[in-house]
Amino acid sequence: MSSHMQRREFITLLGGTVATWPLAVRAQQPAGRVYRVGFLGIASRQRALPFVEAFEDGLRRLGYRVGENVTIEYRFANGEMDRLPALAADLVRLGVDVIFAAFNPATVATMTATRTLPIIMVATIDPVGTRLVASLARPGGNVTGLAADAGGEILGKRFELLKEVIPNLSRLGIMWNPDVAVNRSRQAAMTETARTLGLTTIPVEVRGVDTLEQAFATMTKEDAQAFVVQGDSVLHEYRGQIAEMAARNRLPSAAVAKDLAAAGFLLSYGADLLDLYRRAASFADKIFKGANPADLPVEQPIKFELVVNLKTAKALGLTVPPTLLARADEVIE
Incomplete structure (x- = not known):
């Protein structure tokens, strides 16, 4: 067999392997699953932009591609607290996999809207004292996440x-x-x-x-x-x-x-709030991989x-x- 012939066969063989390869990889993963995230913010979109960027950066660092294998539904109350319940209910109705709630009033509104969907609080104050979670070590319900300030x-x-x-x-x-x-x-x-x-x-x-x-x-x-x-x-x-x-x-x-x-x-x-938003992404990652919010300890700030x-x-x-x-x-x- 000429060397020319060998090379061609080898390429065909390689080509054949490569062609079947993505199918094998796809079969191992929860095939091309697209996760849907809800994000409820209190401020305006404009004011929340740095936090949104930090949050999306956190997801990217964990290998998610926003718009490809994870989509994010943003809802902003523009500083009008009384709009929070309707916006939270809207996200629940959309059937997202997890809802991020910025600060206490957003978390409270989301808890009222759902007792089952995982809720990730991003920068809450005193989550135990305000009864958002049973304890920092074992939140116990459908809520976990990060406290901006957990004590005196x-x-x-x-x-x-x-x-x-x-x-x-x-x-x-x-x-x-x-x-x-x-x-x-x-x-x-x-x-x-x-x-x-x-x-x-x-x-x-x-x-x-x-x-x-x-x-x-x-x-x-x-x-x-x-x-x-x-x-x-x-x-x-x-x-x-x-x-x-x-x-x-x-x-x-x-x-x-x-x-x-x-x-x-x-x-x-x-x-450092941007750090909290970046770290919040890891809670979504754990929940997507099957973790239960009730068992995920609430985390506290590392950077001040x-x-x-x-x-x-x-x-x-x-x-x-x-x-x-x-x-x-x-x-x-």
């Missing part, structure tokens, strides 16, 4: 950071929105944590932009030396106004989300971000200790 230690950290900049800090305002259910248990935890650090708290309720003037008047009257804002989407929307009024009232302020430091707050300290606004510190005549600046993930000058 992170609250204490925020107060300690303020004390580093204001060593004689003793009277601390806490601005919060009582309309968000989770904030009540969080408020109790913050008050307790402040007390252990020797701080007297001055709670001020802010339900909307019209109550801001009153909140600052109360803090001034009660001799607050600084204030913290309890993280919540409503107050997040007013971060610009709050920062401006804090400057006018010469009050140093701290918050969870780094957008508030960017808006002019003195500092922010909280979980400290942002210091030096421009604000200078305007308030405050000196930020170099040790604090050295620990900051970001310094705004």
Whole structure:
């Protein structure tokens, strides 16, 4: 047989093998299964974009191809909490395999819509205290995922950071929105944590932009030396106004989300949310592979971000200790 002939036969043989090969591979996998994911967000699509990108990046890192073997149905409430139940019900009706719920109100709305579909919470506050799960180790129902803040230690950290900049800090305002259910248990935890650090708290309720003037008047009257804002989407929307009024009232302020430091707050300290959205994808992966949400432990943040606004510190005549600046993930000058 000529070498020419051999080569041709070999190619035919190889060709034949390759032709049957994809069929064999397809048979081993749950053949070309396309997973459907629901995603319920509180903010607008525009504001949620960085989180959406981190979430999709997390899926890609696990080998999923968005639009090919996984499709995502996004629903955004545009900051209107009362739209959440209808949007959650819509995702359940579509028959998605799993629903991602950003923050507590979205998780609550989704739990009301389904007791069977797996729900993955992405950045909840105090999921045990707010009864979203039975425990962090064994959630026990159809809900698991990631907590942005599962306890008091992170609250204490925020107060300690303020004390580093204001060593004689003793009277601390806490601005919060009582309309968000989770904030009540969080408020109790913050008050307790402040007390252990020797701080007297001055709670001020802010339900909307019209109550801001009153909140600052109360803090001034009660001799607050600084204030913290309890993280919540409503107050997040007013971060610009709050920062401006804090400057006018010469009050140093701290918050969870780094957008508030960017808006002019003195500092922010909280979980790296983009990291939580990226990690959320692994819960979908485990559930697609047969895991039961009831048995998947709730995970906590690994990465925290400290942002210091030096421009604000200078305007308030405050000196930020170099040790604090050295620990900051970001310094705004």
